[in-house]
Amino acid sequence: MDLQSLRTRIEDVDRRILEALAERREVALAVARNKAEKAGAVRDTEREASLLLRLMEHGTELGLDAGYLTRLYQIIIEDSVLTQQAWMQQGDGSGSLSIAHLGTAGSYSHLAAQGYANRRQCTLQGVSCETFNDVLKSVEDGNTTLGILPIENSTSGSINEVYDLLRHTHLHIVSETYLSVEHQLLVSKGDEDKEIHTIYGHPQAIAQCSRYLSHLENVKVLSCPSSAHAMELVATSKEPGIAALGSQSGGALFNLVAVAQNLADQPGNQTRFILIQREACHVPQQVPARTSLIMATHNQPGALADALIILRQHELNLIKLESRPMPGNPWEELFYVDLAVHEQSPQWQDALRELKAMTRFIKVLGSYADERVKATRVIAPEQKSGA
Ligand SMILES: C=C(O[C@@H]1C=C(C(=O)O)C=C[C@H]1O)C(=O)O
Structure with a gap:
């Protein structure tokens, strides 16, 4: 043949x-x-x-x-x-889902929104925003049903700007979705052999590729409001020697070619996105749930340990605990906490009552389906007989 x-x-x-x-x-x-x-x-x-x-x-x-x-x-x-x-x-999926996201088509937020809508057999009616705050405002003002925001990355950690915004909004987290983020260095077609002097990227992409970027000599690294901005800049500029950090599909959309791939400091770089909505959602019992909150304990010895003991007493499984300085109050800490629990469960409601009594500030950001699917492992048949 x-x-x-x-x-x-x-x-x-x-x-x-x-x-x-x-x-x-x-x-x-x-x-x-x-x-x-x-x-x-x-x-x-x-x-x-x-x-x-x-x-x-x-x-x-x-x-x-x-x-x-x-x-x-x-x-x-x-x-x-x-x-x-x-x-x-x-x-069953019905029609379209309106989702506000950072950047235009091709940005990581747009890709994540696309994946979220596809999973629900819906078409995406995406609304591009310039800033995370604009995403929030779009949902608050009722222009879109949902907003999507990156909340943490497996390489660069929590995205504090987003947590800060969540502290002051009445919107609820209603879902999460994970996106594998494989950064590439993208240039205009025909520029593959040109020496690169400037790289544009979103600050998160720059942080995730810090090791790769630190090895480049005589290259300026400049921030852009989104990865789509960075790619568009390279695609529309006539200047040779400029490149953008972006994804493979984003690159294809802007007609750019990759001159370097897999640039994240850690392999398997993933971003967790959250979806926000005006109304809270209900997670059915058949689906594992995750509940996210922000809290500030009193500034006294053992205050965090006391809060954690409450979680242990109620047998609550901690998925995430991170402390951040509180904006405007130097040396005071704010804690981001995620628990593997349904918000309506009596176990959590009891713990929340106790936590409220002993914290300075506590806000439940939302309770939503836990999208981490831990792979089931089995021993391969030959390995079993060979053992
Ligand atoms: C499809 C099912 O639901 C889940 C998905 C499975 C699959 O895709 O094969 C298997 C078991 C369940 O975790 C099922 O229960 O059969």
Whole structure:
């Protein structure tokens, strides 16, 4: 067979894989409907383990590597669990979702908003904003139903500006979504061989690529309001030797080419985004929930330890605890806390009452579906027999 015919065959196989993936997602939605009727939990790790084991046995018979299959199916199962969780909360997708986001099309916030809408079988009606505060205002003023904001990154940590804004708004966090952020260095087509003297990027992208950038000599690094701004600047400028930090899909949108890839200081760089809305949401019991709050303890020895003891007494699982200086009050600390709990659970309501009595300030930012899907692990059949 010639190369072209072989490639046509590959394309045919890929089409069938895609159709099978779409069918699997449809069946997962039917499973969600069934679970909603029976009040069953979305996640069933025993079922996942037996499924993975069977797939590995069958796969190795077909000559496929067990490690490859596990990685592949972990992604497929994560998609299935998150699709079911989204359905449990929002039901069947209806039309479009209006979401305010930082930057124009191609910014990381826009990509995350796109992923959020896709997961809910909705089309995205995105509204570009210049600042995080504009995203908030768009939702507060009723111009959009939702706003999306990056809240923390696996490399650069919490995005304090966003926490600060959340402290002063009456909006609620109603969802979270994770985006793999693979920064690339993008230049205009034809400029691939030009020496770079200036790199533009969003401050978060610059922080996440600090190691790579620190090794470049005679290069100016300049901040832009969003990654989309940085890419647009490079795309529209005639000046050679300028580059932008951005994503692969953003680069494609602006017709830019990558001259360096995977630039984040840590592999697997991910950003967690939150979705904010005017009304709080209700997380069904079948879906694991995360509750986020900000609190300031009294400035006295052991105050934080006392707050943590309350959480332990109520058996609350702490996902995140971070302290930040309180803006305007030097040397006083504000704590960001995330707990694995449903807001309406009596366990949390009791703990909150006790915390209110012993903190100077406490604000629940929202309770929403926990989108971290910890991969189920199984021992591959050959490894088992070889052990
Ligand atoms: C589809 C189901 O829901 C979840 C997703 C699974 C999958 O995609 O195979 C398996 C178990 C559950 O964690 C199910 O329960 O069968």
